[in-house]
Amino acid sequence: MSVILVGVDGSAKSREAVRLAAKIARGLRAGLHLVWVAPQFDWLGAPELPAALREWNRDNEERGRAMLREVVDSELHPFGDPEVEGDPLVAVPPAIEVMRGSAAEQLALRAARDDVELVVVGSRGRGAAARLLLGSVADRLARTSPKPLMICT
DSSP: OOEEEEEOOSSHHHHHHHHHHHHHHHHHTOEEEEEEEEOOOOOTTOSSOOHHHHHHHHHHHHHHHHHHHHHHHHHSTTTTOTTSOSOOSSSSOOEEEEEESOHHHHHHHHHTSTTEEEEEEEOOOOOHHHHHHHOOHHHHHHHHOSSOEEEEO
C-alpha cells in the first residue's frame, strides 16, 4: 500500500496538513503515516549522554507520541469516536512515528522509503527575517525530499 507521509509539529498548519493528507489518502486508498521529529542533542561528542539528558529525551519523545495521538483523535474524527456519526477521514488508523534529529533531514530519509508517494507538511508562516534566522523545515524539505512535497500555507 502506498503511504502519505505527514510531518507534524502540533501547530495549526501541521494539523491542517494532517486533515488535507487524510482526504488525499482516502481518495487514493493510501495509508497515512504521521511523524514528529524530536531534536537530537549531542553532548560535545561524548559517547554517552548524561542521565538527565537521556531522561529528558525519553520524556520529550513520549510527549511527541502523545501529541501525535491527540492529533489523530482531534483531527481525524469521527474515526475512533463511537459518539460521532459518519465516515472517518481515513479507513485505516494512521501509523505514528517519533524520529530524532533534524526534522527536514529525518523526513527526507523517511520519505526515501519505497512505500511513500507524497510528503505533506505545514508552513508556520514565519516572516522573511525569522525564516532567515531560524530556517524553515518546509523550505529545507523542498530542496531535499526525494518524493513530491505538498506544503500547506
